[in-house]
Amino acid sequence: MELGEIEAFLTLAEELHFGRTAARLHMSQSRVSQLIRSLERQAGGPLFERTSRRVALTALGEQFRESAAPAYKGLRDALTRARETSRTMSGELRVGYLPSLGGAPLTDIADAFRRAHPGCAVTLRQITMTGLARAWNGEVDIQATLLPVDEPGLTVGPALGTYERLLAVADDHPLAAAGQVRLEDLADYHLPAMPPGIPPALHDSYWPARTPSGRPIPRITVHGTYREALHLVARGRIVLPTDSGTARFRRYPGVAWLPIADMPPARAVLTWRTAAENARIHAFARLTAGMVQPRPQVRGGTLP
Structure with missing residues (x-):
């Protein structure tokens, strides 16, 4: 059952005239008749008596109107409230x-x-x-x-905004003296294995599995928080690709932040x-x- 069928029924029950009903609903009389016939098939009997002179509700039609009218009004009110909520800033x-x-x-x-x-x-x-x-x-x-x-x-x-890609390393790490790194350098050091649940595309853009030449980038499991990962960075156990937005909030003693020259900004x-x-x-x-x-x-x- 469609709302359009209910709307056509209630309008015709009020007008008792197919022409006026069609005009109010901005549709053809044949479309109104089609909707009413569909509703009558679902109701199991005629809802209107139709003659060349008059249209009148049957007993079944009267019963259906008593039940359908308040339900239809409730649905229309709910839709109106939803539209008002979506338009307002409350x-x-x-x-x-x-x-x-x-x-x-x-x-x-x-x-x-x-x-x-x-x-x-x-x-x-x-x-x-x-x-x-x-x-x-x-x-x-x-x-x-x-x-x-x-x-x-x-x-x-x-x-x-955009954020520069950085590699967190120990401040006495061999890479630190260069002032910047390239993705190819990562194959020589361990990255932390990231926890599950990170969207795959985002994960791979930050922590690629291989260098541009195809060399695998090794991983080790790190348990604990991001701060504990930075502790391992400061000890020289791992290096950590990140960005300048993260580094802004994650300063840690003994950690240097090196630009990754061949990674696009985040x-x-x-x-x-x-x-x-x-x-x-x-x-x-x-x-x-x-x-x-x-x-x-x-x-x-x-x-x-």
């Missing part, structure tokens, strides 16, 4: 972000959004790379993340589920596009 906007993307410009955008839309609360929630799948499945409304993003059903929105963007987009998401995205201007990359060794 409610809450949940914004997730990777740890390396905390602070400006995201906090500045959130503050500007609150000033522009005081009726809408904005909450910021830190999401790790292993939690991105949950974030995109409804844990937050918008997720600030890093490219690439190739999960289906997502909209990639405006940019938040690009941060807003993402959201396409099926769940609404006026709040669009307003936040427009504000981001207007506030974020191209900036020089934060360079290794000169981090604030």
